[in-house]
Amino acid sequence: MTVLDWLIALPALGALVVPMMSLPPENQRLIRYFGIAIALVELGLAIGMAVAFKLHTSSYQFVTKVHWIGAFGIAWYLGADGISLVLVLLTAVLFAIAMFTMKGVKDYRAYVGWMLLLEAACMGSFTALDLFLFFVFFELTLVPSYFLISDFGLGASGRAAIKFFVYTFAGSALLLVGIVSLVFIHDHQTGHLTFSLPALMHTRLPKGTAILLFLAFAAAFAVKTPIFPFHTWSPDTYRSAPIPAVVILAGVMAKLGAYGLIRFNLELFPATSRELAWLMLTLGVVGILYGAIVAAGERDLGRMVAYSSLSHMGFIVLGIFAFSTEGLSGSTLQMVNHGIYTAAIFLLLGMIYERRGTLDMNKLGGLQKKAPIFAGVFILVVMGMIGLPGLNGFVGEFLILLGTFITHRWWAVVAVLGVVLSAVYLLWMYQRVFHGEAKDDRSFRDLAPREALLLLPLVALIVVLGVYPIPLLSRINPTTSAIVHHVASAPALGNSGAPQAVASIVTGGAK
Amino acid sequence: MIATVISVPQLIVFIVSVVIIAIGGVGLLSARYPVHAALFLVMTLFGVAVLFIEEGAEFLAAVQVVVYAGAVVVLFLFVIMLLGVDREEITSFAGDTVRVALAGVGVALILAELFIVATGAWVTGAHAVAGKLSAGSNIGVLARSVFTTYLLPFELTAALLVIAVVGAVILSRRMSGVAQPRAHESREV
């Protein structure tokens, strides 16, 4: 049992045990502490793994391969390279934070149970190397988040939960089709039926099929990220999900989409990625500008942050499809950075909602006078989001823009506009909420010690990753340069390339 | 076709019975009173029975007359009288000419297809199971076949009939608070 197995097994077992703890209401806190304990152990495991991670190799580490459904070549096949390591770390940190923020619920069993299951699913998705296993975990993340949103959400959470579930589910239906047909073609070509990613990477695909498969995979991850046209679920969901759930939704699950694009779209279809790079880059840039513009027009803080994360994820997509090591490393680092400051901003929004019961900017005003420390932390996080050098947002964004400039100059030139727009809507929001005279004289309690303790790790990470991101970068770089090389060296797509048999398979359908 | 030699008496009987059937059918359709319709039905049944005899199915003709004309139609009349629905019905097709037209077209199509089937010779090659018709008297052959090859279906019909009777009794049991028939028949919608 390597550390990866434990990373998944621990929360899964926790999720099984929690519902069975039918403790009397007064010591519901015990369940919460149980949840927190597991999340902290998980964090310890993740940090231990990061320390034990060998630096100068881009191959998968901590690999376990156990045959699961032999008939179809499906295996419990886990492995972590630089990118998944960094994302596992992010997941562990955010889940620990989310567990702490859970309060104000009568029965914690369902709450903690779903969160632990979600943690197991996220960990699994980031480390699965078997396509089938990845799909199982990828879908498994939907179930707990649906229940978390609909049961513990605020406002019209029922509708948002359904919209989220159906939207993502439709996306991943395409993913399933993609996976199965890829495996099928591979089996026909090599006679070896397997779902393992390293094996499937060498399937030779004709142009038409490759593009279709690429789009099938990309569609599922585009919904999850979200990328421009598929983002309409995110404002409603982020707005009505409970704070711990939205921290995970925005912080971790959004990265699932981007991670999927790297791990599956780039590695499985390198030549097609080069071919369709212009499409993904354009969607990314449109996402950046569109997200920023709509965020500026938004009145509700929750929805505004949703659009802002659409804009920031646009940067990440840009980095992925720039095909330069700087761009890909920048975008992987930016995934972590985005996770951290989005989690921080949602915690702060949760605190505003707790104190004022609303996130509508017109009803909030002049809070800085009443809560200077709260305002101080808020502006620090906002500056991180804007990408002020010295804070974590800048490093990722700078690398992404640099990487994109080198390979696809004009997309980077347009994307740089996003840097200005993000300053516009974020500072305008900050001014409307914190500056000026207070609109209503109700008190606005400043940061309580408990809340400050909660924000401390995130704020510390925002500053530290801004000044000293080397530990993460040194782990990411070998993997990203390997992937960039893999994409660059893949033979170009060509109709004649694949044997005729494959073409008949796809159209004929019979073996 | 006519050129083949047909014994004249059979032809006359055939024509007469067809005429009876036709009158009965059309009468049933256009009868304003259900009772008249029932009587026209008897007329048709009788015509068909005659045709059965012509075709050598004497037993069936007998059954047809006794069971069908005798029992079934009587049941109809009984129900008509019981429910007191024997009132004039406006059979004009004023209301839903569209549906009637469609019905007409549908029926016409079916007739056309049937004619094609009727006039064509159909041999599917499935060999006879039930036994020769001409081997002995009609009733004997029929009985041998029913009680040997088709014994199981025969038993089932017994069960069917029992169920039908029980069903009918339950359905028409008098329930409390029954709506009395309204004064006049509602205008055809």
Add this chain to the structure above:
Amino acid sequence: MSIPGSWYLVVAALLFGLGAFGVLTRRNVIVMFMSVELMLNAVNLTFVTYARMLNDVGGQVAVFFVLVVAAAEVVVGLGIIVAIFRHRATVTVDDISSLKG
């Protein structure tokens, strides 16, 4: 020489047509029932005709069973009509549309 079978089939088809038209156009349920009986007779006639043409008693056996089933059907059908009549006091088929989808 007896009359060629196809004549009988033509007559049966006509009878079937009459029955079908009757079912489709008449509004009184009982008359519709009678038309159905008409169609059944047409079918019986066809069976008998083929029994003769193919020299196979199976046709007549089929008619035998058709008759049984027809009888059962009439019994149950009229029972239903009586039951409906109890509630709606009408036998016009269009009024009975509570099973609207």
Add this chain to the structure above:
Amino acid sequence: MLVLGLVIGFPLLGFLVLLAFGKRIGDPGAGWVGTIAIALSFVAAVVTWILLLSKHAGQRTQVLRLFQWIHAGGFHVNITFRADPLSVVMMLFVTGVAALIHLYSIGYMKRDARFHQFFVYLNLFVFSMLVLVTANNLPLTFLGWEGVGACSYWLISFWFERPSAASAGKKAFIINRIGDMGFMLGTFLVFENLHSVSYSQVLPAAHRLPAGTAEAIALLFFLAAAGKSAQLPLFTWLLDAMEGPTPVSALIHAATMVTAGVYLMARLSPILALAHAASTTIAIIGVVTAFVAAMAATSQTDIKKIVAFSTVSQLGYMMLGIGTGAYVAAIFLMVTHAFYKALIFLSSGSVIHSLDSEQSIRRMGALAKLMPITAWTMIIAWLSIAGVPPFSGFFSKGSILEDAFGRNELLWVVGVVTALLTAYYMGRLVFVVFYGKPRWQEVTKGHEPHESPRIMTIPLIVLAVAAAVAGLLNLPYSGLRFLHNWLSPVFGSALVSYHLSASEKVLLPATDAVVALLGVVIAWRLWRNHSERKALEPTVLLKGWYLDSFYDRTFARGGTALAKFGDRVVDPTIIDGAVGGVAWLFRWVGGLGRKVQSGLVRSYLLIMVGGIVVMLAYVLVSAAR
């Protein structure tokens, strides 16, 4: 080069101490902590200067490497600082002026609710500025660059209760951000062509840049400089920045931050030397900005607005110097300008302070006798900015105009006219504020405005002396060109020296002097006892050529409308609509299905008939085949 670390370390230390304990240290204490931190940093700067002075002219570039900052693929960036003559000059006058302003602020911000927070931001600002001027690579300079931008945002909107201050701060940050786009793109271009971003590699290898790229890089970095140093397209934010407390205006919007753009241009001089077209554009924009700002300054009524426009104008001069290749002259003007512009701001601050924060010159007058020190220091500053000999302005502006003349006579002409305007509008300010009839009665409700406390006047005096004497730094006569000798190794070949004929060498300074005196006389004649002259104060100039309202209408209002349109129309109806549309489609098809179940028995039969027809047809067709 540990002392270089100290120069930067002290303000950072001050910032951290004040951040943690500021509230407890309280009113005057926090101010003193801040001031001492900057003073120590100044001392360290002087030590660095002396160390460098002792070295041979060639090896005056010391690099201090701390740790690796970013590394991805071929892109390596370390936290390394560079002490060379240029950065030392910047360090010296930044920390010097900042120390004086810190001292002044203790008095000015007395009894302010958030006294300690003011010094937290000030120290952070000085730290960022020092990082900016001593960074040894472009991304680290960018860190300082954005740091000062953020601090100016916090300081401008320091009194955030006032909505105008809050939006002024936001406007400043956003317009700077537009400039920073240029900075980033420039850095990318440099990295793409020279595969490094560190000055020690980039500057020597600048000649390898293809001409077109050099032009592009120069213009991109000029866009950044225009944003930060308030040049023509992007200077409107400096006017609104006057919403911040006066020491802020003095430190950030006169002496230090706004000069960052000029420093950046000077630092990238090797690249600018290659980009002739770009340099000319910079010169043109510079001189045009100077003229436009000077014109606008003549008719402002708010004392700080006049000085703000004057800053924009003087920055225009510096850019003129950069554009004509006279980097040393630009730095010289920057240093002298820092002294007298900070002095003007601080003395107007002390006037505002004593008139209970009244800023309109229409309600001032005859303050000379009541506030002698403030008056006299202002007059000295006025004479030096006007360029009246022997004050420092005469020499620094003179050398800029000399080089401008060498490059192109037209530039010189506009420069001289602007010099006249400068002398005139500053004269107007002095006469209206300090002489003529007193008009502050209803403002101060009877009691006479008194001189500011000593803690505020000492910095005024020191700055006045500096403003007067700074000219000695770089007298045009061969032996005394200290600054020139000190800086020339940094610029090396990029420095353009124009050979003027002997007569021109005499004639040019003479015209400068005459023009300056003329301006003074005109101002004296017109504004001695008038406080308002409608003819000379047209509203077009008062409104800053309507540039700000134009920006507001197009970008601010247009942007908001677009945002609101996007948020309320595009996203919910078009995109969400598309998603909703798919759901509606399924419901509609379902509805169709439902209608078939009409309940009418007869329609079911009809459907059956239809079915029979189809089946029979199929049987016939398949049989026939």
